[in-house]
Amino acid sequence: MPSRRAVLSSLVAGLVPITGCGSSQRTVPTGTTDARTTTTRSFASDSSRTTDTATPEETPQDVQCDNQWAQDDVWRFDTTRRPTAATTDSKKVYVATEREIFALGALSGERRWRASNDALAEGFTPAKLLATEKWVLCIGYRHAISLDRESGQRGWVFEAPGKKETVSIIEEATALVGKTLFVGIVNLDTPSFEADEPYSRIYSFDTDTGTPQIFTQFTADGSRLPIPRYLDGNQDGLFCSMGGKLVALTHNGSTRWQTSRSNPGYQSPAVSDERVLASTREALVAFETTTGERVWQDEELRGELTITDCVGYATSRTIPEGEGQLTAFDPDDGRHHWEAKTRGRSSTPVISDEGAFVAVASTDDEYLTAFDTENGCRLGRFSFDSGVAGTPIVGSNRVTIQTGSTRGSTFWSFAAP
Template structure:
């Protein structure tokens, strides 16, 4: 059902590296990740919940995030089940799809929402696990949905935004974004700007603001620019979720820029060249970006001034960074959760989960982590 030509991130990197090579024999050089630096007095996190589900393909960059609502943790298994946990107790588990699940879960307004690669979107009752409705999109659902203003809003992999009535699953509206015909396999999730407006991002470097009730567009703005010559070099996908920080919208793009957009003026405040496929973090007037090469960089939110850059985690396939208490946390390919001083960029601690960390988020001062190997866990500060 996908209409765009999607390529895995690792293949894009390799292809770009080989562009312009004139030799008939190409020897692939495996990039080695930086060894872990030694830490003097390392801070660590305490696990408070863990559950193992099925692993995902190394080539498919799915971010199967967990969610929480009213003290209950909701998660999915890529093979097709959704489950709810209260502490270590499983409240229910429901098989919703014979074709697996691919989107990560969203829990809100008494519903749990998940999607699959066949374009099916499933709504399950939070309390009982009973399936409430199923809706059909025009392409694979690989990013979490958003529940807002009585709508369940999800994006198909062909760039079409769908809104469904949260009670009945009836389609309310659709909006077709202009997407690149050639892109990475990934999709940013829809994000709320205010009670009536969402923002969605595309594979060709644009963001759109849309009325969540009617589907009427309110803004269209380019926030990433490509300077490449080949199809691979021109990729500027926004695969990490945009971040709304007061009057600003912050985005990252692959082979593009980190950009801060003033939502009221609909003008770019500043933009700096970086390559990132993950969500930026914004805290204490700083923007934190995990780049595709493993550099971790902090910028001033309002001026764009670079505050610091950490290169100790080069080539470690960093996850999105998040703020947990007083520390910045980022995961890597070995399942390490690195704790970083957000003022200096200095590594101050680490903990370990299992498998490449694909998604981090913070809910109620707890860290929710998911990995490619299917290790889903919740952590808190010691």
């Protein structure tokens, strides 16, 4: 079954047939105790400074898998610059900093090429990286720039139209769906509440050529300014959060349905075959994709969210206890498959390409943990002296995580469990 990112190859190419989701009974096995070792291998970097070590951890209350995450294949990449984005493809890991972009061999960490931000565009700093079959797409404050994956040479360049001081790209409203790139843009120079003036737009691009088209645009709605965020898509169209509403768009950019405004509003929509899910501070809510009918909600799931194939994964944290939890569930009906303990506040869950494991980073307690997707048993956990930053990236049979401060960081890359 294709993933949710693969079902929409392009807006103009038509729909991709998909099949329904199946379900299975899941059990939690009795685990074994993993050994505590320390990894200190050092690989390619742009500086020679010494950083922390990655240490496998054990927590008695967690159920451990019989097959444990090996720790004998790990590399690290150090940078003295502030990291701004990272992604991966089948061969490389890409790291962007405030000054440059690096391509690293996924298996070795060796540097393959380097691109200077200033040489790409004046004042350019990537806030997001996305990988396609041909390009690394670099999204900045005003530019979307493609770099050849093999050489790092610049390809097509898009600059947001309008005044530099008032027009900018909305990084949270940028998404790659199949071969189509969607980019949200806001124009702060637009008179705030004049209905005939578009305040924000979403552009669509064929990633091969970089040719932009206006997919849709929004004008002010009463006293609220329309700023689209958190895009996601499937065979039924595009979905975004905007002004406290969840908005469903058709393939031609028209609004299919939208929710009434909710406080605190719907955030971070994620899409399965027949459901679009969005988090609030109170619950995770599921809607039918074509009609907008509310199907179910779960007050236990209020954190970060990922859906892949037929399973959803959500993190949550209890307050004031501070315990964390990762839950695997059925997007169709909300039924929980399994629950696993995590450490405090966790990142967005990230799924391996083969769907064999799910990884989360605990930003409160400085851990990277991988769980078996079948039963939720813990495959392994690593702690970091200097803390973790952001969400793990998974690809090329590797798990990569950023650690350290904003002015000097290390990227650790582990062979997948």
